[in-house]
Amino acid sequence: MGPIIGPKNGLEKSLPYNTVMSHITPLCLIYYCYGSSKPSSIPGPDPSTEQDGNLPDISRAGSLHEYLLDLHKTYGDIASFWMGRQFVVSICSPELFKEHQNVFDRPPELFKLFETFLGPKSIQYANKGDGRKRRNNYDKMLAHEKLKEYYHIFQNVADDLEKKWGQLVKEEHIPLGQYMSAFAIKVVLNTLFGEYFTTDKEILAFRRNYDICWSELERSLTDQPDPDSPRVKAFEDANKIITSLIKKAIEHRKKVPPNSDSELLIDSLIDNASDEEELLSDAITYAVGGFHTTGNVLTWGFYFLATHEDFQEKAVKEIKQVLGNENVDASNMSRLKYLHQILDETMRCAVVAPWAARFQDFDSELGGHKIPKNTPVIHALGVSLQNEKYFPLPNKFDPDRFNTENSKGRPSMAFQPFGFAGKRVCPGYRFAYAEAIVCLVTLLRKFKVKMVEGQVVTPVHGLVTHPEEEIWVKIQKR
Template identity: 40%
Template sequence: MLHAKYGHVASFWYGKHYYVSLASPQAWKDHIKAFDRPVELFEFMRPLNGDSSLQTTNGKEGKTRRKIYDVSFQHDALQNYYVYIKGMANDVAKKLSSVPPGEHITLQQYMSVFVSKALGRVFYGAYFEDEQKVTELHRNYETILEALNQKVSDSCPANDEKFNSALNVWRGLIQEAIQHRRDNPPLREEDRNFLDVLIDFCATDEMLLSDASTFFIGGYHTTMYMLVWAIYFLARDMKIQDKVYEEVIEILGKERDVDFMNQSRLRYLKRVMDETIRCSVLAPMAARVNYEEDMKVVDYIIPKGSGVIHALGVVLMDETIWPEPERFDPDRFLPEKVAERHKLAFSPFGFAGKRICPGYRVSYAAGAQLLSTLCRKFKFHLVGGHSIQRKYGFVTLPSEEVRIMIEKRE
């Protein structure tokens, strides 16, 4: 977590590389057109993302790929995804319904499986409708993450043999999904998904596998932990939880599900998701670099080639923008409150150079579907009522397992 004060520009060295930290919307405004990323900052993810990942592709090629891939996550494409996500949300509700009263539930366990299923189906197609394959994808990915976290933190030596074995299985599953889609292409244009776009565009199998992997990685973390944090915050405040329930019943009734047309009417639920992203500091940073020329930001000159950290999390916790920033209050996102703030004050998915997270609409769709489904059926109660702390990284995690109990609504 970068602790720069609002309005200030800080500089520091990270290994052999010089970085500048920008921690105010005013400073970000001057860097809004930057597209390239400092590749060295993401080097530790290369074994997982692959050698040809968009994550580390800059310049004209990176911009071209983003423009082509973005079609898979725009409004027209989203309409098909709701049907898949709805079935998976109902599966979670069914499993929770079988939990005995008073039993403790580990949120991460349920949310991670839901997100693995949802993203597997949305990104790759019918191959991951197989429950066993989803379980294998999820289990090996968790093993990979554990080893990567150990390498980054140096808390204990990572088991390279275990890591390599899990990585080979995980990438092998995605390769199988690619081949399955090649063998079973969509019959209608409107049924095309992200993998179809990759298959048509990517010049090499390595690029195809790299980008197919990269998008799952990005979507998995933000969506899964948004859901974990959202239910945690709802479990802490029954009044907010009840307001979500009342809105869902008013808009959807007892049986209707979220779809492409009615999600925008769930305004309070959207404010809950936005406040969850802010209050959890879900995405604490982004990074860009300008290789072409020096840049003037506020009153500072940033030499070309200098990595620039956008300290998103610092701004999300800035009390001059967000009074009592630790307090969870969805009404911060009422239209009149939003209009009072700088337009970049809430930029949790990034903002610069058209490199905002491409799948953020999928995250909101999955969040709206699952939260509306669960809030309509259950009340959430936090085990022990204790406060969970943040554990900062590229995505902010709860410092410990979030445990809840559920109570069925009448």
């Protein structure tokens, strides 16, 4: 799961929501509580106002990612700024990422807004021994060996989607984001939670209610609802339904325990969580973290292919050469090199998860500067992904950047779309590649995907980067 930040707006705009729902503590409110004299030699702007720090500048930039692009351009690879009265450091170079690569703890305040969904005991906020222990327990369920068992589920879901697209008449306009997010939800719930989510009824309920919650959270950042408004009620009702769906899946699994050789993530959560609240929070975290990003990667991926017919045809050629009529599985997946390049270039060009963050509860050093204890340090992953030094013409979509020849000499730390620090890289990264490649193969070998003309596609750098409006495509049978 990527970081939380308002879409196309400033952090200060998350303030109003707090007045509506006391259990959401907006980022800026937290930062107002700290003191404000510059505690380090790290270059950076003065606060615009004593109270808000640089929050108004972030708002003007459009998003934290866009602000960080400007900040690093002006002040270099390590820069500081103020979120309210909190001093914050941001780094964006492979060398500085390397210096921070052993830091595990995440500053919980930066992710507070999401607590309504995930619950206070989510792994998202678990640090030190507790966080490491949980990762140790749950990472196994998404590891390379385990993944082999999931390919047939990815394939079933992709086949369903192919069938649905096949029934759509030629020239019908298809809402790409909706289809890709439904695919990603179905995949993640089927693989991690077992048979409770095999019927469309539960999947649709999850998706519908997730959409209500998420769009309300985003909307509330700029447009505060009245405490008694139907919007607040709708949000709370939808949130309850998501919680109750996950609770039911957990209860169902407890009643019908699996054989020891068919354990899923949900079983590991049931066995290891310290109490019911932690179990529920982590189940929701993996469910949500598992689809939101991948759904957007697939949406952006098909968008780039629909706008670059030559790359789409090159992908189809590779599929034919490597697979013939076979499906993707663990044995042939790594030979689909061009499809991997397409996914990497999609995550880079669309900046799907713009930043991560860490902190240390002791004074430390970074890039030769002192970092006072408890200072949040942002990993500007997205700034690095758009660094001209490593990715010339960074806004150009070009999967060949990632072929062996063109990757020579580029430090691996320059491309870290899943985070990198403290062995806390996204636990779902292998899972994400595998499900996305199954989806691309299944649809591309059957359909030519084209854009519906006349659309302006604008990215919104929120929690993950998503298109401002639905992207409409048309398909043609091959």
